[in-house]
Amino acid sequence: xxxxxxxxxxxxxxxxxxxxxxxxVGGVDMDLRPGTFYSFVGPSGCGKTTLLHMxxxxxxxxxxxxxxxxxxxxxxxxxxxxxxxxxLLLPWRNVTDNIKFGLENDSTKTATERLEICDKYTQxxxxxxxxxxxxxxxxxxxxxxxxxxxxxxxDPEILLMDxxxxxxxxxxxxxxxxxxxxxxxxxxxxxxxxxxxxxxxEAVFLSDVVFxxxxxxxxxxxxxxxxxxxxxxxxxxxxxxxxxxxxxxxELLADEARKAMEE
Amino acid sequence: xxxxxxxxxxxxxxxxxxxSVKTVYxxxxxxxxxxxxxxxxxxxWEFIDFVFDDPDFFTGPVAVALEFGVLIYEPRFxxxxxxxxTELIYGFGxxxxxxxxxxxxxxxxxxxxxxxxxxxxxxxxxxxxxxAPLFIIWLGLGIASKVGVITxxxxxxxxxxxxxxxxNVQGEFRMLGxxxxxxxxxxxxxIIVPGSLPFLIAGLRLGYxxxxxxxxVAELFGAEAGIGYMIDHATQTFHVxxxxxxxxxxxxxxxxxxxxxxxxxxxxxxxxxxxx
Amino acid sequence: MEAxxxxxxxxxxxxxxxxGIAIVTVFWMFANWQVNSELFFVGPWRVVTYTYGLFAxxxxxxxxxxxxxxxxxxxxxxxxxxxGFGMVFGISRIFREFFDPWLSAxxxxxSVALAPLIIIWFGVDLTAKIVIVLITAVVPIVxxxxxxxxxxxxxxxxxxxxxxxxxxxxxxxxxIPGSLPYIVTGLRLGISRGIVGVVVGxxxxxxxxxxxxxxxxxxxxxxxxxxxxAAMLAGTGVIFNQVILVIERRMAPWRDxxxxx
Numbered sequence: 001x002x003x004x005x006x007x008x009x010x011x012x013x014x015x016x017x018x019x020x021x022x023x024x025v026g027g028v029d030m031d032l033r034p035g036t037f038y039s040f041v042g043p044s045g046c047g048k049t050t051l052l053h054m055x056x057x058x059x060x061x062x063x064x065x066x067x068x069x070x071x072x073x074x075x076x077x078x079x080x081x082x083x084x085x086x087x088l089l090l091p092w093r094n095v096t097d098n099i100k101f102g103l104e105n106d107s108t109k110t111a112t113e114r115l116e117i118c119d120k121y122t123q124x125x126x127x128x129x130x131x132x133x134x135x136x137x138x139x140x141x142x143x144x145x146x147x148x149x150x151x152x153x154x155d156p157e158i159l160l161m162d163x164x165x166x167x168x169x170x171x172x173x174x175x176x177x178x179x180x181x182x183x184x185x186x187x188x189x190x191x192x193x194x195x196x197x198x199x200x201x202e203a204v205f206l207s208d209v210v211f212x213x214x215x216x217x218x219x220x221x222x223x224x225x226x227x228x229x230x231x232x233x234x235x236x237x238x239x240x241x242x243x244x245x246x247x248x249x250x251e252l253l254a255d256e257a258r259k260a261m262e263e
Numbered sequence: 264x265x266x267x268x269x270x271x272x273x274x275x276x277x278x279x280x281x282x283s284v285k286t287v288y289x290x291x292x293x294x295x296x297x298x299x300x301x302x303x304x305x306x307x308w309e310f311i312d313f314v315f316d317d318p319d320f321f322t323g324p325v326a327v328a329l330e331f332g333v334l335i336y337e338p339r340f341x342x343x344x345x346x347x348x349t350e351l352i353y354g355f356g357x358x359x360x361x362x363x364x365x366x367x368x369x370x371x372x373x374x375x376x377x378x379x380x381x382x383x384x385x386x387x388x389x390x391x392x393x394x395a396p397l398f399i400i401w402l403g404l405g406i407a408s409k410v411g412v413i414t415x416x417x418x419x420x421x422x423x424x425x426x427x428x429x430x431n432v433q434g435e436f437r438m439l440g441x442x443x444x445x446x447x448x449x450x451x452x453x454i455i456v457p458g459s460l461p462f463l464i465a466g467l468r469l470g471y472x473x474x475x476x477x478x479x480v481a482e483l484f485g486a487e488a489g490i491g492y493m494i495d496h497a498t499q500t501f502h503v504x505x506x507x508x509x510x511x512x513x514x515x516x517x518x519x520x521x522x523x524x525x526x527x528x529x530x531x532x533x534x535x536x537x538x539x
Numbered sequence: 540m541e542a543x544x545x546x547x548x549x550x551x552x553x554x555x556x557x558x559g560i561a562i563v564t565v566f567w568m569f570a571n572w573q574v575n576s577e578l579f580f581v582g583p584w585r586v587v588t589y590t591y592g593l594f595a596x597x598x599x600x601x602x603x604x605x606x607x608x609x610x611x612x613x614x615x616x617x618x619x620x621x622x623g624f625g626m627v628f629g630i631s632r633i634f635r636e637f638f639d640p641w642l643s644a645x646x647x648x649x650s651v652a653l654a655p656l657i658i659i660w661f662g663v664d665l666t667a668k669i670v671i672v673l674i675t676a677v678v679p680i681v682x683x684x685x686x687x688x689x690x691x692x693x694x695x696x697x698x699x700x701x702x703x704x705x706x707x708x709x710x711x712x713x714x715i716p717g718s719l720p721y722i723v724t725g726l727r728l729g730i731s732r733g734i735v736g737v738v739v740g741x742x743x744x745x746x747x748x749x750x751x752x753x754x755x756x757x758x759x760x761x762x763x764x765x766x767x768x769a770a771m772l773a774g775t776g777v778i779f780n781q782v783i784l785v786i787e788r789r790m791a792p793w794r795d796x797x798x799x800x
Binding site: 292293296297299300301304319320321374377378379381382385386388389390391392393394396397399400401472475476478479480483484485491494495497498501503506507509510513514517518521 | 551552555556558559560562563578579580633636637638639640641643644646647648649650651652653654655656658659660727730731732734735738739742743750753754756757760762765766769772773774776777780
């Protein structure tokens with residue numbers, strides 16, 4: 001099970017209710033390989049989330065096409081899963097049932113198998129003992145763990161993450177970054193991971209490859225390979241090479257971020 | 264963060280004729296659907312009339328409009344409107360004043376809150392307009408008994424919403440007021456009143472709609488004049504067109520008052536996004 | 540004394556609630572003492588004993604049964620139809636935009652004003668009364684269900700789509716549980732309106748029922764009967780309201796309920 005994704009000359013244009021058009025994504029090409037962690041980094045409104053949604057199939061591209069193993073993406077499929085920015089947990093389901101949400105649509109598994117899988121991922125994301133808690137009883141960090149476990153539970157080939165740590169406090173965020181690598185284990189399972197963020201450090205720390213996006217219409221300005229072996233520890237962030245990469249990306253993005261701010 | 268990238272709106276279309284019609288429809292779809300809907304409603308109404316063809320049983324919009332045209336020349340008709348209008352103004356006005364005063368009292372005093380909130384919440388769940396016959400005995404067949412019932416029926420949403428509004432603002436902004444060390448008066452005028460206004464107006468809108476319903480209930484059980492009285496009278500003589508005129512009048516009163524309060528809401532709290 | 544104050548401090552919520560009821564009761568008794576005429580006013584104790592008398596002699600049982608049947612069927616159909624229509628309005632955009640003016644009109648029309656028309660259409664028998672209860676109770680149920688479905692939010696729809704949940708399942712996995720608090724609010728509001736519907740319905744040519752007794756009291760200047768009936772109607776509203784709240788707390792433990800209209 002190793003899929004690859006080709007993004008070919010993809011554009012996306014929206015129309016506002018006022019009739020004004022917004023060119024969100026402006027001609028993106030990329031080739032995503034299995035067993036790799038990719039980050040999309042760029043200023044607010046650069047179309048990186050839109051691109052993520054298009055890869056997922058929630059939105060069709062206005063022009064261009066996105067191929068998954070050679071066939072065009074037409075909609076969400078069970079081999080893709082998304083981790084949302086807001087945890088989006090169903091308030092009427094407890095932790096176990098929330099994790100089970102995606103699994104319920106897989107008719108090849110029996111109820112016991114589903115429970116076993118839920119159990120496994122509850123363990124992996126470190127929520128043992130919280131199985132019967134409702135979302136409002138969990139902290140933000142725990143909610144994001146459920147959000148992640150729900151996506152991992154369907155064992156997707158492609159894992160799409162839309163700024164999953166944006167709403168966490170700084171310390172929790174650091175710890176989650178470190179743990180995330182263990183939880184996903186994309187190298188061994190051959191998953192493609194796409195991680196959208198506007199935190200440059202986070203992108204460099206987690207990724208094998210970082211795509212830097214320009215402001216609207218979003219295009220790829222640079223594709224940067226991060227050489228450190230995975231899994232990484234937070235120590236990596238202090239190495240001169242790491243800092244250099246981070247610095248280079250900021251040089252590249254600073255003007256774009258300024259444009260976004262003045263918008 | 265800009266909303267555009269998260270909320271995909273209409274896709275851009277090719278510029279064929281069908282597409283441009285579609286675009287126009289999409290842009291004005293709410294208005295177009297509204298008009299279609301109203302036209303369809305009137306046609307259905309008239310069609311049912313056509314099917315029954317019995318003015319003692321059902322009348323269509325045309326017949327109702329004609330009846331209305333006849334009635335406006337009768338002084339009795341205007342007397343009825345005047346009567347119900349007076350009931351509404353006094354009843355709802357009283358509910359408004361009492362509601363704000365009681366609501367503020369239970370919001371500011373913890374003891375009063377603990378003493379009377381259970382009773383208020385309990386009464387809120389009761390069908391209060393069934394007390395109408397009692398009011399007739401206490402206050403007579405005239406306007407006073409109707410004002411009493413209308414006040415009783417519509418005061419509770421005002422009380423509960425006023426209380427909720429003030430508590431909400433206090434919970435959120437008390438620390439801000441403390442931090443800037445402002446006086447109680449400034450706290451009241453600068454924070455509590457403007458902050459609880461949206462709740463208060465929501466309460467007034469609910470109370471108003473209760474008021475209009477209660478006009479009907481109160482007058483039904485015994486009155487000297489009024490729109491409810493007119494409907495009841497028309498029922499006894501099987502005068503369906505006149506009944507429908509009465510019902511339409513009450514509906515218009517309901518819509519008009521609600522729109523006015525909505526206008527007040529927009530004027531008083533322009534910083535709030537209008538709800539769809 | 541200090542011990543007493545201590546108890547009060549610890550249990551002040553309960554104490555104050557009881558104190559509040561006591562104040563109202565004393566006020567009521569005082570008013571009764573001042574008026575001192577059973578034609579105009581009746582004290583709380585008299586209401587209790589009179590109501591007990593009605594039950595003891597069995598003369599109210601038939602009225603309770605008739606009003607109960609009217610309410611049961613009227614409110615029951617209103618609940619099912621109201622939730623059903625509210626769901627459809629909430630789910631279908633075409634339906635919603637198209638019927639929105641109708642909904643506003645229904646919201647603005649005082650539904651009890653339609654009662655006389657119902658009487659003309661259905662006669663004065665039980666059916667007409669059930670229909671009156673139905674139309675008075677259904678409005679808040681439809682409107683709240685509809686608001687509830689809209690409140691569930693696009694993002695949960697997106698969530699379901701992204702996990703490939705079939706459209707049919709979205710209804711019971713997302714929309715119904717998500718709008719449950721609103722539906723419950725609608726059902727609670729429907730109760731007191733339905734009871735008003737019972738009374739209004741029985742105004743038109745009934746032979747039994749709590750509303751009928753209320754009007755009999757008015758015609759015969761029987762104040763104790765009127766107040767007893769009013770108290771029973773009000774009590775029914777409170778009790779049903781509590782029942783729904785308890786059911787909600789059982790069914791939806793994830794949610795703190797609060798009163799809203």
